[in-house]
Amino acid sequence: MITLKKIAEECSVSITTVSNILNGKSNVSESTKERVLKIIKATGYRPNYMARGLRAAKTNSVGIIIDDLTEFSSPEIIDGIMSYFEEHNYKAILENLRFYSKWGTQWYHNKGYEESVQQAIDEFKAIKVDGIIYVAGHARCISCIPNNLEIPLVISYAFTEQKGISSVEFDDVKAACDLTNHLIASGHKKIAVIAGTKDNIHTTRRIEGFKKAMKENGLKNEGKILYGNWKRESGYQAAKELLSDSDFTAIFCFNDLMAAGVYDYLNEKNLVPGKDISVAGFDNRPMSQFLTPQLTTVDIPLYDIGRKSAELILNQINSPETAGIQQSFVECKFVERDSIKKI
Amino acid sequence: MITLKKIAEECSVSITTVSNILNGKSNVSESTKERVLKIIKATGYRPNYMARGLRAAKTNSVGIIIDDLTEFSSPEIIDGIMSYFEEHNYKAILENLRFYSKWGTQWYHNKGYEESVQQAIDEFKAIKVDGIIYVAGHARCISCIPNNLEIPLVISYAFTEQKGISSVEFDDVKAACDLTNHLIASGHKKIAVIAGTKDNIHTTRRIEGFKKAMKENGLKNEGKILYGNWKRESGYQAAKELLSDSDFTAIFCFNDLMAAGVYDYLNEKNLVPGKDISVAGFDNRPMSQFLTPQLTTVDIPLYDIGRKSAELILNQINSPETAGIQQSFVECKFVERDSIKKI
DNA sequence: CTGAAAGCGCTTACAG
DNA sequence: CTGAAAGCGCTTACAG
Numbered sequence: 001m002i003t004l005k006k007i008a009e010e011c012s013v014s015i016t017t018v019s020n021i022l023n024g025k026s027n028v029s030e031s032t033k034e035r036v037l038k039i040i041k042a043t044g045y046r047p048n049y050m051a052r053g054l055r056a057a058k059t060n061s062v063g064i065i066i067d068d069l070t071e072f073s074s075p076e077i078i079d080g081i082m083s084y085f086e087e088h089n090y091k092a093i094l095e096n097l098r099f100y101s102k103w104g105t106q107w108y109h110n111k112g113y114e115e116s117v118q119q120a121i122d123e124f125k126a127i128k129v130d131g132i133i134y135v136a137g138h139a140r141c142i143s144c145i146p147n148n149l150e151i152p153l154v155i156s157y158a159f160t161e162q163k164g165i166s167s168v169e170f171d172d173v174k175a176a177c178d179l180t181n182h183l184i185a186s187g188h189k190k191i192a193v194i195a196g197t198k199d200n201i202h203t204t205r206r207i208e209g210f211k212k213a214m215k216e217n218g219l220k221n222e223g224k225i226l227y228g229n230w231k232r233e234s235g236y237q238a239a240k241e242l243l244s245d246s247d248f249t250a251i252f253c254f255n256d257l258m259a260a261g262v263y264d265y266l267n268e269k270n271l272v273p274g275k276d277i278s279v280a281g282f283d284n285r286p287m288s289q290f291l292t293p294q295l296t297t298v299d300i301p302l303y304d305i306g307r308k309s310a311e312l313i314l315n316q317i318n319s320p321e322t323a324g325i326q327q328s329f330v331e332c333k334f335v336e337r338d339s340i341k342k343i
Numbered sequence: 344m345i346t347l348k349k350i351a352e353e354c355s356v357s358i359t360t361v362s363n364i365l366n367g368k369s370n371v372s373e374s375t376k377e378r379v380l381k382i383i384k385a386t387g388y389r390p391n392y393m394a395r396g397l398r399a400a401k402t403n404s405v406g407i408i409i410d411d412l413t414e415f416s417s418p419e420i421i422d423g424i425m426s427y428f429e430e431h432n433y434k435a436i437l438e439n440l441r442f443y444s445k446w447g448t449q450w451y452h453n454k455g456y457e458e459s460v461q462q463a464i465d466e467f468k469a470i471k472v473d474g475i476i477y478v479a480g481h482a483r484c485i486s487c488i489p490n491n492l493e494i495p496l497v498i499s500y501a502f503t504e505q506k507g508i509s510s511v512e513f514d515d516v517k518a519a520c521d522l523t524n525h526l527i528a529s530g531h532k533k534i535a536v537i538a539g540t541k542d543n544i545h546t547t548r549r550i551e552g553f554k555k556a557m558k559e560n561g562l563k564n565e566g567k568i569l570y571g572n573w574k575r576e577s578g579y580q581a582a583k584e585l586l587s588d589s590d591f592t593a594i595f596c597f598n599d600l601m602a603a604g605v606y607d608y609l610n611e612k613n614l615v616p617g618k619d620i621s622v623a624g625f626d627n628r629p630m631s632q633f634l635t636p637q638l639t640t641v642d643i644p645l646y647d648i649g650r651k652s653a654e655l656i657l658n659q660i661n662s663p664e665t666a667g668i669q670q671s672f673v674e675c676k677f678v679e680r681d682s683i684k685k686i
Numbered sequence: 687c688t689g690a691a692a693g694c695g696c697t698t699a700c701a702g
Numbered sequence: 703c704t705g706a707a708a709g710c711g712c713t714t715a716c717a718g
Contacts, residue, residue, distance in 0.1 A: 003710095005711075013689085014688065015689085015713095020688090023713080029687060046466075047711085050396040050402070052712055054391070055693080056713060061436075070418055070419060074418065075413055076413060079444070083441060083444075093437075096426075126391065126392050128391065287633040290630040358705085359698085363697095370703060371703070375704090391694085391695050394696035396710095397694090397696075397710050398697045398709080
């Protein structure tokens with residue numbers, strides 16, 4: 001393998017000089033700099049990352065802890081992170097906790113989970129990453145970050161009440177409020193809601209947004225709020241219950257999957273979504289375009305959440321003195337398609 | 344930070360002894376081993392990864408180069424890789440090339456792409472990963488791997504003709520053949536095909552499988568083979584062309600997205616997929632379950648491809664002498680749903 | 687502007 | 703069974 005020392009010999013200078021050139025120090029004459037750079041390029045030499053990391057205690061890498069890579073939100077967030085890293089010459093090391101795969105949707109009730117997170121953090125500290133991004137699988141308050149962390153950490157797609165940790169999420173409240181306003185503007189006054197699981201922050205926030213819009217428009221919510229479990233089948237069941245005794249013209253589903261379940265039930269009853277009953281979703285998953293009629297929903301700015309998270313962590317790494325801690329929210333985008341009827 | 348040296352002082356032994364214990368060497372007495380291990384646990388000491396990597400020239404990490412993380416196939420392959428790595432105590436470092444995001448579906452016609460791959464490989468060599476897995480976005484013959492690589496590399500989801508490089512793919516030919524056989528067994532004799540792009544290996548292989556099944560069943564293909572571009576819209580266009588003059592009872596689409604386009608056209612013409620015309624897809628993307636009727640398709644064993652790739656690379660890293668080079672194929676799974684009518 | 691030397695935290699022959 | 707010492711490939715005061 002080709003090393004600094006060999007380059008130095010080749011150029012008849014000291015390794016100090018070569019190192020200085022490599023690190024852009026200004027105390028080298030133009031002529032020797034030029035000569036050395038030429039040799040470096042010719043040999044294809046690259047500094048040993050391990051040696052550099054060991055000595056300089058700076059690795060230009062950040063660890064990414066992911067609740068689960070196969071959650072629909074994860075790849076695009078990570079894509080955003082990595083596009084930012086690429087521009088700033090940082091590496092990403094992934095630790096995929098695989099919580100959903102291992103323990104199902106209710107994994108956060110599993111005792112072992114906080115320990116897994118701790119282990120991942122320890123691991124990353126041993127690897128000497130410069131910082132850590134925690135990419136959550138859904139919004140929640142994360143409280144298992146060690147306090148004596150020593151390196152910056154930012155939380156993506158969730159938040160924390162611990163001091164000194166930035167987070168970036170999307171704005172559930174505003175998105176739900178906007179969507180409800182659209183429903184109301186389309187003439188719907190009696191709107192049923194199929195929410196997610198009860199203990200879930202997305203659920204709480206979206207209900208807040210929904211109620212806010214209803215209130216601002218002087219509407220009492222005459223419809224019901226039912227709770228599903230985010231899955232297609234629970235949308236079906238909720239629709240069944242709703243149709244049996246309620247009186248409404250639209251159903252706001254807190255995700256696209258449950259909206260698909262509503263479609264299932266309506267189809268079964270020969271009711272046409274978007275005509276007999278209006279339906280709205282949330283998430284803008286790819287499948288939402290393949291429903292008939294295509295589902296009106298809310299797009300989550302996953303890529304931007306990733307970019308923003310990356311920006312925050314690099315700021316904290318490179319200028320800890322000026323980087324403020326912030327809990328930021330990125331706005332969602334309303335996606336109008338064909339499942340809401342103007343009445 | 345707590346180091347080997349401090350542990351050694353704490354225990355009044357040499358750093359050599361502590362190191363030997365840490366690395367499971369057998370030449371240490373049980374009593375000192377016990378004593379040291381206790382201290383290590385108490386202090387939460389973890390060996391510095393950089394120092395270890397520098398000295399031992401072994402980092403227990405492998406670099407993963409990805410054509411594009413946001414391709415539907417990538418996350419699950421990587422999930423498979425990482426689950427295997429987790430079991431064997433390896434880390435994954437990701438380099439997401441973002442080819443589709445940057446340059447669109449035809450990115451491989453872009454000159455810059457081979458250089459990006461080379462750069463990623465160089466990068467990983469500087470980081471001193473023990474091996475590299477290249478996760479392709481679609482099957483193709485990859486020919487831009489440097490020959491003097493020095494570390495093992497395996498290709499996932501594509502292959503190469505270069506010597507010494509293993510690959511793992513799924514079996515397009517068999518899957519297409521099986522699906523066609525199912526169509527034939529369901530009574531279909533005149534089957535049209537909407538293939539992918541012409542220069543694509545998936546296209547070639549699936550056509551091969553299709554023709555094989557037709558031939559084995561003594562059927563001449565009376566239908567047409569049309570070429571799409573993998574997108575929904577091209578399925579729509581192909582269906583339009585097909586319906587205008589051909590005579591067939593089923594359409595085999597080479598991916599689910601184009602099958603959705605066929606649905607679109609059929610619906611427009613008040614034809615019912617799975618009743619008037621049978622439709623089959625490929626990929627088993629999540630959206631295929633949300634089409635009406637649900638699409639019969641082929642599931643690609645992405646997770647298994649990832650696992651297998653991880654297994655191959657670790658074998659090559661840890662026992663290069665016995666690890667053979669292989670081009671392996673994992674079998675697909677036929678997914679029967681409601682879009683093929685028995686006639 | 688240039689270079690000799692110390693040292694980052696480990697592992698690994700080697701000697702005892 | 704235990705330890706002193708060399709060395710992995712860099713960066714960083716420091717002296718000149």
